Every structure is written in structure tokens, then in C-alpha cells.
Amino acid sequence: MKLFAIVGSNADHSYNRDLLNFIKKHFTDRYDIELGEVKDLPMFKEGVKEPAAVASFAKKVADADAVLISTPEQQHSVPSSLKSALEWLSSAEHPFKDKPVVIVGTSVLPQGSARGQSHLKLVLSSPGFGAKVFNGDEFMMGTAPEQFDENGNLPAGTVKFLDHFFDEFDSFYAEVSK
Known part of the structure; x- marks a missing residue:
């Protein structure tokens, strides 16, 4: 399965980029993952022609x-x-229409990205998107600096849950892609 993985942060060092890089490495035999960076896109400006990067x-x-x-x-x-x-991607073109989407996230705080993910699901279900958002288990890793080791790896328990999470996503994908 070909996944386009969006790094949802424009920070120079992003734990979410680290998370996606781990997922890409861990699931190399399962998915073909390409990372996309929101930091490479200009800020949305209504009424402006879609830039080539967008x-x-x-x-x-x-x-x-x-x-x-x-x-x-x-x-x-x-x-x-x-x-x-996301505003760019719902204004001129609508590439999320009927597209299966899975959300993960991490944060330096203990609650991970719980509220951010909840808000993102609302955005992706709004008019102009129409994405098919996975709503099974959620992966929202807290205290990110303590989770990654010096090689960018995650603890065994976290990896076990990540495996389960993506097993569920694969089932969801099979269902919505019929």
C-alpha cells in the first residue's frame, strides 16, 4: 500500500517527523511510505492561485x-x-475526497496529541475534504523526548501497540476501498 505521510509540524526538529520516520522504517515491508512536509508549503491565502508546491x-x-x-x-x-x-488542499483541488486517512501523533506533553487529533478529524470530515478517516484505536504518544532512543527507536510496548494500530487500519482500509 502506498502511503503519503504528512509531517504536521514545521519545526526544524519534529518528534512527529521522527515518528513517521520510525513508522516508515518499521513497516518497510508493509507500506511504501513517502513523507511530505507542511513546512515546504506557503501559508494559505484565500483568493491566491494555487502555488506549484501545493x-x-x-x-x-x-x-x-x-x-x-x-x-x-x-x-x-x-x-x-x-x-x-489543509486549507490549500481543500480550496482549489480536493485530493482527500474519499481518501482513506489515518492519524497518529506525538507531543512533549503527557496527553500526546489527543485534542489535536480530535480537531483534525473534524477538519477532515468537513465540506471540501470528504476523507474517510480511520476512527478505530488512536495512536497519540505522550512525552515524546522520553520515548525515542538515540537511534530513533521506540519502546517494545509502544511498537506492539503501533503494530496493532496499523493492523486495525489495514482492516479499515480493506473495508473502505471495496
């Missing part, structure tokens, strides 16, 4: 079998850079 990003979303978004949580929501990218 059109390219939209094509990657459209060409993927499913989209994986990793979001931190900032002020009980998603970062403005991710929201801006």
Missing part, C-alpha cells in the same frame, strides 16, 4: 492509496502550518 503536494495525496498524518498538539488543536496546508 499542486505537487495535492498530487501526492491524490496518487497515494491512503494518507497518514502525524500531528503534534498546539493550544488544543493542530499547528497552524498543518491547518494552512
Whole structure:
């Protein structure tokens, strides 16, 4: 399965980028994952023609079998850079229409990205998106700096849950892709 994985942070060092890189490495035999960076997109500006970078990003979303978004949580929501990218992707083109989407996230705080993920699910179900968002178990890892070791690996218990989480997503994908 081809996944386009969106790093939902524009930070120079992002634990969500680290998480997606771990997922890419861990599931190398299961998924073909390409990372996309919201930091490479300009801030959304209504009434402006879609920039080439946005059109390219939209094509990657459209060409993927499913989209994986990793979001931190900032002020009980998603970062403005991710929201801006999503606004571009729901204005001129609509590559999320009927696209299976799975959300993960991590944060330096104990609650992980719980509220950010909840908010992101609302955004993706709004008019202009129409994404098929996975609503099974949720992967929202807290205290990110303590989770990753010096090689970017995660603890065995976390990996076990991540395996379960993606097993559930695969079942969801099989169902919505019929």
C-alpha cells in the first residue's frame, strides 16, 4: 500500500517527523511510505492561485492509496502550518475526497496529541475534504523526548501497540476501498 505521510509540524526538529520516520522504517515491508512536509508549503491565502508546491503536494495525496498524518498538539488543536496546508488542499483541488486517512501523533506533553487529533478529524470530515478517516484505536504518544532512543527507536510496548494500530487500519482500509 502506498502511503503519503504528512509531517504536521514545521519545526526544524519534529518528534512527529521522527515518528513517521520510525513508522516508515518499521513497516518497510508493509507500506511504501513517502513523507511530505507542511513546512515546504506557503501559508494559505484565500483568493491566491494555487502555488506549484501545493499542486505537487495535492498530487501526492491524490496518487497515494491512503494518507497518514502525524500531528503534534498546539493550544488544543493542530499547528497552524498543518491547518494552512489543509486549507490549500481543500480550496482549489480536493485530493482527500474519499481518501482513506489515518492519524497518529506525538507531543512533549503527557496527553500526546489527543485534542489535536480530535480537531483534525473534524477538519477532515468537513465540506471540501470528504476523507474517510480511520476512527478505530488512536495512536497519540505522550512525552515524546522520553520515548525515542538515540537511534530513533521506540519502546517494545509502544511498537506492539503501533503494530496493532496499523493492523486495525489495514482492516479499515480493506473495508473502505471495496
